[in-house]
Amino acid sequence: MEIRFHGRGGQGAVTGTRILATALYYEGKFTQGIPMYGTERRGAPVVSFLRIGEQRINERDLVHEPDMVIVLDPLLGKSVPITDGLKKGGIVLINHPHKGRETGLGGDFKVATVDATNIALDTIGRPITNTAILGAFAKVTGSVSLESIEKAINDQWSGRIAEMNINAVRKAYEEANMPEDVSDLPPQKVEVKPGERDVSSWRVFRPELDKEKCIGCKRCYILCPEVAIGMVDGKADINYPYCKGCGICVEECPVKAIEFVQETL
Amino acid sequence: MAKKFEVMVGNKAVAYAAKLARVKYVSAFPITPQTTIVQYLADMMASGELDAEYVTMEGELSCQASAITASTTVRSFTATSGPGLLYMHHPMHMTSWARLPLVMAVVHRSTKGMQPDQMDTMSQRDTGWLMLECQNSQELLDTGIMSFKIAEDPRVRLPLIFAGDGYILSYTSEPVEIPAQEEVDAFLPPYKRPYPMYPEEAEEARALMSEMWNPFVDPQKVWADQQQAAMNAKTVIKEVNAEFEKWFGRSYGNGLVEEYKCEDVDAVLVSMGTIASTAKTAIDQMQKNGKKIGLVAIKSFKPFPDEEFQRIAGYAKAMGVIDRNVSTGTRGGITFTEIRHALYDVDERPVTLNFHAGMRGKEVRVEDLKRMAEKTLKAANGEKVSPIVEWA
Numbered sequence: 001m002e003i004r005f006h007g008r009g010g011q012g013a014v015t016g017t018r019i020l021a022t023a024l025y026y027e028g029k030f031t032q033g034i035p036m037y038g039t040e041r042r043g044a045p046v047v048s049f050l051r052i053g054e055q056r057i058n059e060r061d062l063v064h065e066p067d068m069v070i071v072l073d074p075l076l077g078k079s080v081p082i083t084d085g086l087k088k089g090g091i092v093l094i095n096h097p098h099k100g101r102e103t104g105l106g107g108d109f110k111v112a113t114v115d116a117t118n119i120a121l122d123t124i125g126r127p128i129t130n131t132a133i134l135g136a137f138a139k140v141t142g143s144v145s146l147e148s149i150e151k152a153i154n155d156q157w158s159g160r161i162a163e164m165n166i167n168a169v170r171k172a173y174e175e176a177n178m179p180e181d182v183s184d185l186p187p188q189k190v191e192v193k194p195g196e197r198d199v200s201s202w203r204v205f206r207p208e209l210d211k212e213k214c215i216g217c218k219r220c221y222i223l224c225p226e227v228a229i230g231m232v233d234g235k236a237d238i239n240y241p242y243c244k245g246c247g248i249c250v251e252e253c254p255v256k257a258i259e260f261v262q263e264t265l
Numbered sequence: 266m267a268k269k270f271e272v273m274v275g276n277k278a279v280a281y282a283a284k285l286a287r288v289k290y291v292s293a294f295p296i297t298p299q300t301t302i303v304q305y306l307a308d309m310m311a312s313g314e315l316d317a318e319y320v321t322m323e324g325e326l327s328c329q330a331s332a333i334t335a336s337t338t339v340r341s342f343t344a345t346s347g348p349g350l351l352y353m354h355h356p357m358h359m360t361s362w363a364r365l366p367l368v369m370a371v372v373h374r375s376t377k378g379m380q381p382d383q384m385d386t387m388s389q390r391d392t393g394w395l396m397l398e399c400q401n402s403q404e405l406l407d408t409g410i411m412s413f414k415i416a417e418d419p420r421v422r423l424p425l426i427f428a429g430d431g432y433i434l435s436y437t438s439e440p441v442e443i444p445a446q447e448e449v450d451a452f453l454p455p456y457k458r459p460y461p462m463y464p465e466e467a468e469e470a471r472a473l474m475s476e477m478w479n480p481f482v483d484p485q486k487v488w489a490d491q492q493q494a495a496m497n498a499k500t501v502i503k504e505v506n507a508e509f510e511k512w513f514g515r516s517y518g519n520g521l522v523e524e525y526k527c528e529d530v531d532a533v534l535v536s537m538g539t540i541a542s543t544a545k546t547a548i549d550q551m552q553k554n555g556k557k558i559g560l561v562a563i564k565s566f567k568p569f570p571d572e573e574f575q576r577i578a579g580y581a582k583a584m585g586v587i588d589r590n591v592s593t594g595t596r597g598g599i600t601f602t603e604i605r606h607a608l609y610d611v612d613e614r615p616v617t618l619n620f621h622a623g624m625r626g627k628e629v630r631v632e633d634l635k636r637m638a639e640k641t642l643k644a645a646n647g648e649k650v651s652p653i654v655e656w657a
Contacts, residue, residue, distance in 0.1 A: 018438045022272040025440050031272065033438040037298075056401070058545040060433050061630045152272075 007072035016130030022152035075201035106185030135172030203245030213257035220249035275434030280305035282409020289339035298431035347374030361393025366416035380626020527559035547634035585641030
């Protein structure tokens with residue numbers, strides 16, 4: 001079996017792949033977890049692969065026709081062709097608040113979902129969705145037990161961090177939605193082409209400016225690392241396509257004129 | 266004894282090899298994709314698992330230089346990648362001249378980018394170091410342990426590089442068996458200083474010292490001796506590989522080459538490192554369809570297994586050599602040139618084809634290898650194929 005992971009830098013796709021490789025090894029499988037390294041940074045689309053076999057896996061190329069695609073971010077499909085090469089009848093497991101047929105994905109495959117972002121925010125306090133998605137993987141595929149995943153998490157971390165991640169796994173196992181057939185739905189279109197600068201889909205939280213409160217001090221304008229804030233009529237002005245939702249402006253505003261609001265789907 | 270496995274990345278397997286060999290000195294300078302090797306080693310030392318001296322140098326040149334000094338007295342280790350290895354080039358000649366059994370891990374990184382190819386080690390081809398190549402993380406760990414035994418053998422006493430592809434091995438996690446420390450200790454005896462540290466040791470080392478510095482000795486002798494030692498290494502590598510099999514139940518071909526499914530074949534693919542690993546899958550699929558082609562994976566590049574290829578020429582009518590390297594201005598890749606050189610002494614020479622593949626990390630897929638295998642089989646069947654050397 002071959003799996004492709006899609007995520008964003010910071011969501012832990014690489015660590016998630018390694019934890020699942022370890023958990024499946026505890027189930028008696030031989031695994032190969034392949035991360036792709038390049039110029040990754042927080043928020044940028046990343047990909048990694050997992051091969052599962054009965055004995056040592058000799059192939060050292062990448063996975064091109066996965067049996068399953070695991071997507072750690074609900075909006076990634078807008079900038080990355082996440083279902084490319086997926087085998088007919090394969091499964092997409094995506095971090096999404098709605099059920100499979102309401103994700104906007106369509107094609108000759110099934111879609112399972114889990115609201116990993118909110119589970120991670122509840123249990124870990126940060127939108128790091130890699131461990132939550134593994135809980136859903138256990139439920140959807142039935143190929144790995146929760147015990148093996150928890151054992152693999154304890155190999156990776158200890159103490160409070162391990163505990164929080166194990167809670168995320170358990171909650172996701174409870175809340176995951178089983179695969180739904182989407183073969184009658186139209187395929188999702190990739191809207192943002194590589195090289196374009198629209199990074200709206202990278203945000204989990206969105207800064208919202210109260211113009212009444214803004215005193216025009218330019219602090220956010222100077223500190224925004226993405227130059228997504230301009231000045232219009234002496235007040236800050238957020239250019240959303242350029243905003244990755246890092247929250248520096250929220251932190252730095254001396255009069256608390258910028259609020260951080262979770263994006264909804 | 267219960268076997269201990271861990272799902273780990275290739276770099277961790279390398280760090281384990283150094284730890285199990287009980288190295289006493291590690292000098293390193295971090296460079297992607299080698300960095301985590303020295304991070305893991307630093308962790309092992311900080312936690313007290315490994316009793317060794319760790320020195321972060323200001324660059325690779327001084328890394329090699331300090332490891333030279335250290336290895337005169339204790340078992341030493343260093344690791345690097347791509348441009349870092351190029352920066353070591355100058356003192357590397359010194360290491361082999363002083364006949365120091367220093368072991369270095371190289372995580373392949375292109376000299377023209379971040380992704381892997383063999384141009385880093387191939388650029389050190391004539392520094393007098395032995396060079397072994399690995400296909401997976403288990404092989405990295407095992408080869409690391411064997412490397413110390415090979416390099417320190419009194420018949421060899423040469424520095425040694427063991428290498429694996431960056432990214433493809435360095436960051437990929439897979440289950441690796443960790444041998445028990447007591448068994449490694451029994452397999453690999455404690456380091457024997459090649460130079461005297463105390464006056465009473467001076468007598469036995471004097472011979473080597475005087476040859477090195479005596480102006481009346483033939484100036485070429487240093488290379489003649491190194492050459493003899495490298496040729497001796499062929500025997501030593503085979504012995505160590507067989508002994509490793511006895512202790513740990515794993516071996517890699519005969520230590521010099523691994524012939525994979527080569528019974529009753531007309532042709533062979535030849536490669537090194539992870540391309541050879543992927544080629545095993547291609548060969549499995551080809552043989553399932555009745556195609557008579559096997560694989561020869563080169564495990565030891567230095568010393569080069571001439572005799573093995575002369576023997577393989579006895580059953581293979583064609584060899585398709587896949588090189589993750591190039592020697593610009595020479596026709597074909599570097600192992601291709603070496604193989605043709607070895608085959609010159611054979612009466613009935615097989616057809617030899619060459620494919621440059623996987624340079625700067627260009628992906629080599631199973632399909633690509635099957636196409637190369639088809640071309641090689643055509644040549645084995647007496648068809649005229651061209652070009653002889655191609656960029657795959």
